[in-house]
Amino acid sequence: MAIELIEGSLAIAHGAALCRPGVISAYPITPQTHIVEDLAKMVADGQLKTEFVNTESEFGAASVVLGALAGGSRAYTATTSQGLALMLEVLYNCAGMRLPLVMCCANRSLSAPLSIWSDQQDAMLMRDSGFIMGFAEDAQEALDLHIMGYKIAEDERVQLPYMVNVDGFLITHTFEPVNIPDQKLVDEYLGSYKPFQVLDPANPITMGCFTEPAYHMDVRYQMHKANLESTKVIEEVAASFEKKFGRPSGGLIRNYKLDDADTVVVAMGSITGLVEEAVDTLRGKGQKVGLLKIKTLRPFPTDKVREALSGKKHVVVMDRAMSAGYGEILGSEIKAALYGTPNPPAIDSFIYGLGGRDIHEDEIIGMINRPNPGTHRSEWVGLRPDLLEE
Amino acid sequence: MREQILKYFKQDKLPHVFCPGCGNGEVMHAMAQAIDELGWDPTQILIVGGIGCSSRIATYTIFDSLHTLHGRPVAFAVGAKLANPNLKVIIVSGDGDASSIGGNHLIHAARRNMDLTLFIVNNYTYGMTGGQYSPTTPLGSFTTTSPCGHVEEPFSITDLLVGAGAPFVARTGTLYFNELVKLMKLALAKNGFAAIDIFTQCPTNYGRNNRLGKPIDLIKTQASILVPKEKYDLLEPGDRVGKFARGVIQDVEKPTFLDHYRACILSTRKAVHHE
Ligand SMILES: Cc1ncc(C[n+]2csc(CCOP(=O)(O)OP(=O)(O)O)c2C)c(N)n1
Numbered sequence: 001m002a003i004e005l006i007e008g009s010l011a012i013a014h015g016a017a018l019c020r021p022g023v024i025s026a027y028p029i030t031p032q033t034h035i036v037e038d039l040a041k042m043v044a045d046g047q048l049k050t051e052f053v054n055t056e057s058e059f060g061a062a063s064v065v066l067g068a069l070a071g072g073s074r075a076y077t078a079t080t081s082q083g084l085a086l087m088l089e090v091l092y093n094c095a096g097m098r099l100p101l102v103m104c105c106a107n108r109s110l111s112a113p114l115s116i117w118s119d120q121q122d123a124m125l126m127r128d129s130g131f132i133m134g135f136a137e138d139a140q141e142a143l144d145l146h147i148m149g150y151k152i153a154e155d156e157r158v159q160l161p162y163m164v165n166v167d168g169f170l171i172t173h174t175f176e177p178v179n180i181p182d183q184k185l186v187d188e189y190l191g192s193y194k195p196f197q198v199l200d201p202a203n204p205i206t207m208g209c210f211t212e213p214a215y216h217m218d219v220r221y222q223m224h225k226a227n228l229e230s231t232k233v234i235e236e237v238a239a240s241f242e243k244k245f246g247r248p249s250g251g252l253i254r255n256y257k258l259d260d261a262d263t264v265v266v267a268m269g270s271i272t273g274l275v276e277e278a279v280d281t282l283r284g285k286g287q288k289v290g291l292l293k294i295k296t297l298r299p300f301p302t303d304k305v306r307e308a309l310s311g312k313k314h315v316v317v318m319d320r321a322m323s324a325g326y327g328e329i330l331g332s333e334i335k336a337a338l339y340g341t342p343n344p345p346a347i348d349s350f351i352y353g354l355g356g357r358d359i360h361e362d363e364i365i366g367m368i369n370r371p372n373p374g375t376h377r378s379e380w381v382g383l384r385p386d387l388l389e390e
Numbered sequence: 391m392r393e394q395i396l397k398y399f400k401q402d403k404l405p406h407v408f409c410p411g412c413g414n415g416e417v418m419h420a421m422a423q424a425i426d427e428l429g430w431d432p433t434q435i436l437i438v439g440g441i442g443c444s445s446r447i448a449t450y451t452i453f454d455s456l457h458t459l460h461g462r463p464v465a466f467a468v469g470a471k472l473a474n475p476n477l478k479v480i481i482v483s484g485d486g487d488a489s490s491i492g493g494n495h496l497i498h499a500a501r502r503n504m505d506l507t508l509f510i511v512n513n514y515t516y517g518m519t520g521g522q523y524s525p526t527t528p529l530g531s532f533t534t535t536s537p538c539g540h541v542e543e544p545f546s547i548t549d550l551l552v553g554a555g556a557p558f559v560a561r562t563g564t565l566y567f568n569e570l571v572k573l574m575k576l577a578l579a580k581n582g583f584a585a586i587d588i589f590t591q592c593p594t595n596y597g598r599n600n601r602l603g604k605p606i607d608l609i610k611t612q613a614s615i616l617v618p619k620e621k622y623d624l625l626e627p628g629d630r631v632g633k634f635a636r637g638v639i640q641d642v643e644k645p646t647f648l649d650h651y652r653a654c655i656l657s658t659r660k661a662v663h664h665e
Contacts, residue, residue, distance in 0.1 A: 027491070028519040028535070029460075037520070037534050044537040054523065054535045056490035057461065082441075082460060086491075111459065114441070 003179050008139035008171040009034030011178040012078070012104055012164075015146030017048045018186040019102070022073030022193075025053040025064035029083040030116045031168035032106040036078055058083035062090035069099040070207055072198035074150065077101070080168055081108035081122045088125060094161050095130025096223060097207045098197075100153035101161040102146060106168040107269070107320075109355040117356020118168040120269060120320040123297070124329055126163055130223050132230055133298040134250060135165045135268045139176040142166045144241065144249035147181070150190055151237045158230045159196060160223070165297075167270040167320075169356070181245055189244050231299050252301035253308060254293040257283065261290025263314040263368055264345075266305075266334055268294040271318060271353070278364040289368060294330065305337045309345060314373045317349040318364075327351065327378025346374025352381040398422035398432065399450050406450055408443060411597075411605025413564040413590030417511050418447050420567060421480070424574035435478045438467040440492060442484035443518045443592075444511035453480075461491030464499045467506050475648055478507075478578070485512040486524040489547055493525070500556035500583050502647045507577050508585040510547055513592035521595025528632065532599045547587040548639045557582040559640040563589035563612035566636065576638065582646045589616060589634070 006014075012035045016024070024043075026036040042048035051068075055061040058079050065075035079087060084105055094101050107123055109115045126133060132152060136142035142164060149162035166172060197205060211219060231252060238251035248254070256276050258264060265275050272293045282289045292308050294301070309315055315338075317331040326332070331349030338344045350367050353359045363381055370376055399422070408414045425435070432453055439448030441460035448455045458466040463481045471479045488496050488510045499506060515533055516522045523533040525545045532539060551559045558580040560573045570588065577584035591597060591608040602608045615634055617625070622635035645653075 028516055028522045030519055033519050033522075033534075037522075040535050041537060056493065056525065058491075114457065 003177050005175055005177050006139070007034060007173060007175050008142060008166065009173065010038050011139040011143040011176070011180070012146065012166065012172070013038035013042065014178075014180050015143035016076045016078075016102070016104070017042055018181060018183060019076070019146060019150045019190060020074065020187075021050055021076040023051045023053065023065060023068035023075045024077065025055055025061040025068075025075070026077050026079065027055050027058045027061050027083060029058070029080055031108060031118075031172045032078050032080045032083070032104070034172060035104060035106065058086040059090065062087035062094070065101055065103075066090055066094050066097070066099060069094070069101055069195070070097070070199050072193075072195045072200075074193040075101055076103065078104040078106065080106040081110055084122045084125060085110065088129075091126065091131065091161070092129050093208055096219075098159040098223065098226070099161060100150070100159060102149040102153055102164065103161070104142075104146070104164045104166060106172045107165050108168040115355040116168075118170050119354045119356070120165065120167070121322070121354070123163070123165050124321045124323070127298060127329075130227055131161045131163045131298065132158070132227065132234070132296065133163045133165060134296050135294065136171060137270060137272050137293065139171055139174070139178050140247075141249050142171055143178060143180070144245070144247075147186055147190065148237050148241050148250045151241070152230060152233050154193060155230075155233045155237075156196065158226055158233050160227055160230065165269065170270045179247070185244060189241070228299050231296075231301060231303075234296055234299075250295055252296045253304045254295055255308060256291035256293065258290035258292060258308060260288055262288045262312065263316065264290045264292050264309060264312050265316045265318065265364070265368065266292045266294060266330065267318040268297065268330060269320065271320065271359070274359070274361060275318070275364055278361050278368070281361065282365060282368065297330075300333055300337070302337045305334060306341055309334075309338060310341060311343070312345045315345045315347045316367050317347065318367070319349060319351045319378075320353045322351050322354070322378070331378065348373060348376035348379070350376070350379050350381050357382050394426055395419055395422045398425065398452055400452055403450055407446065409594040411591065411593040411608075412443070413513065413592070413609070414444050414447055414511060416564040416567060416570075417444070417482075417509065417588055417590065418450065420570040420574055421447075421482075421509065422451070424571050424578060427571070428575055428578060430478060430578075434476065435480060436467075436470055438463045438470065438479065438481045440483050440487035441518070442487045442516070444484040444513070445482060445487055447482045447511075461487055462495065463487065464492060464495040464506070464508065468495075468499055468502075468504050471504060471506060475505075479505075480578070481506060481508045483508065483510055484517065484524075485510060485514065485526040485547070486516045489525045489545055489550070497550065497554040500551050500554035500585070503555065503557060503582050503644060505582055505646045505648060506584070507580070508583070509574070509577075510585060510587050511590055512547065512587055513590050513596055514544075515592055515596040517592045517595055521592070521599055531596075533596070534599065546634060547585075548635070551585050552640045556585055556640065557642050557644050558584035558638075559587075560585075560638045561587040561589070561616070561634060562636045563609075563616050564591065565609050565612040566616070569636070573638070576641075582644065
């Protein structure tokens with residue numbers, strides 16, 4: 001193992017390369033480009049033996065990796081935003097065909113207006129797709145989630161694609177010390193890909209075939225059930241990963257100073273580092289604040305969330321995406337998880353950081369300490385003052 | 391002259407974002423000059439761009455503009471033209487935008503003969519995203535996705551469009567500014583689908599990756615790649631490798647989509663109302 005100071009994108013490229021995908025296919029889009037350029041360089045330098053296909057669009061890239069998986073090869077792609085939107089038709093197919101793709105999304109806002117900066121709006125396109133969705137907090141976790149992603153996706157009990165979400169620029173373009181695992185360890189941990197279904201002329205099957213109303217719902221149910229039940233596998237994998245590689249990473253949720261907290265912030269992605277600072281600042285002033293990090297959005301860790309938040313007085317949910325015409329997304333999922341539990345906490349929800357808008361520690365403290373807890377729903381933080389009516 | 395051209399641009403948006411030595415400035419200038427020489431009313435023009443450095447040209451002109459999605463400007467333009475057939479619709483698109491991710495819309499607009507003018511700003515690379523290879527990247531050249539030299543054959547966009555049925559197809563380069571203006575005027579005035587494949591320089595990415603020197607050196611390479619159509623036609627097939635014809639490649643008259651559509655409406659009316 002070697003600790004190196006590298007760009008997040010290179011950490012991600014290492015994560016993907018260590019898993020030895022047989023086929024990589026991609027189309028460039030900011031802020032994903034460095035990831036695939038790093039992979040292209042590894043291939044060109046002979047460090048990575050894989051078929052690297054640069055397609056004419058993301059639609060083509062997603063189709064290439066779907067075909068590769070159907071043909072029995074481990075496969076990888078990365079994209080973001082508009083590229084993810086263009087891939088969508090294929091990605092829903094990939095989940096429906098139960099093909100264990102691992103892809104990275106360098107989370108970025110969706111047009112219009114055009115913006116290349118970070119938020120998690122694009123990820124929400126995938127929420128109902130059948131993909132398992134992990135969210136990395138930093139470059140190290142982004143790398144680790146690739147290894148865990150293949151382990152989870154290829155598990156016989158799961159057989160579903162895995163999406164590694166990393167905040168664009170904030171993770172992809174910043175330099176951090178990253179522990180790059182030895183190839184040998186990853187090989188031992190992951191093993192080679194053993195597909196459960198493969199296109200084989202000697203044994204012909206049809207994937208993605210037409211279903212009559214008499215079957216469609218049942219097949220969708222099976223996919224949903226496998227996704228729900230993968231919570232168990234995700235926990236197992238987080239534990240075995242920690243044992244093998246010596247550091248905690250991924251999983252369903254992670255807590256920070258949560259046990260004795262009265263107020264808990266719930267957040268996802270790279271913002272959690274800043275929230276930890278806010279928690280420490282407030283604890284220094286005697287306020288009992290903690291943090292619940294959502295590491296896996298799908299399957300939604302309902303039981304874990306209930307357990308973590310039971311007995312708490314106040315919950316503050318931070319959303320870096322929104323459902324137009326409704327508001328909060330993570331906020332409403334947290335509320336739904338707590339609905340019907342005894343003495344639920346007061347819940348506030350905030351929308352922040354869309355299209356790369358900066359957010360500062362004092363703004364997070366402001367959310368936690370807003371007067372009248374429990375009365376703030378989908379409040380937008382950091383809007384231009386002229387847009388606020390009060 | 392300067393004022394004459396500048397009046398077609400939103401001056402509060404200048405200077406533009408293009409790198410020093412980029413050919414987008416020449417293309418913008420030539421387009422404004424062609425429109426000026428044609429005496430067109432700027433309020434009757436719609437300019438549509440996709441996503442890419444070159445597509446941003448559409449955001450600097452004073453015409454109504456639609457900044458769309460990567461690969462889709464031709465499709466958006468088809469819709470706009472159908473909604474208001476009186477509009478003069480100009481599309482500015484990169485080689486990637488037009489011929490890779492948007493290749494499908496390109497061939498079908500040409501086949502349908504939609505009355506649109508398309509300027510393809512062909513710098514042989516994806517400029518905006520940092521210099522990856524595109525469908526027009528020459529064999530053997532270096533890009534961030536072909537670090538050992540490119541192994542795919544490039545498109546001839548003009549051959550593609552002639553094959554798809556476009557009535558007006560031309561090619562030139564930023565080295566031939568006056569020819570560019572002349573061809574743009576022909577394309578704009580054409581009734582039907584008219585496209586120009588404009589070879590241009592991307593010093594920041596393509597130029598640097600291939601060590602082609604200063605922007606001016608890069609522009610001069612066009613002299614050895616672009617051959618006047620009459621001469622190109624006389625070349626042996628073997629001598630045509632790596633060369634492209636410049637000038638008017640195709641100019642024929644044929645009914646546009648709207649001509650067929652109007653005829654269909656008239657004949658249907660006649661049949662229904664026994665007119
Ligand atoms: C669906 C989608 N995929 C990828 C991108 C990223 N992207 C923006 S511009 C561009 C390529 C631009 O190349 P080209 O069209 O040749 O224009 P140039 O910048 O060279 O003028 C790409 C890949 C995007 N915006 N949308």
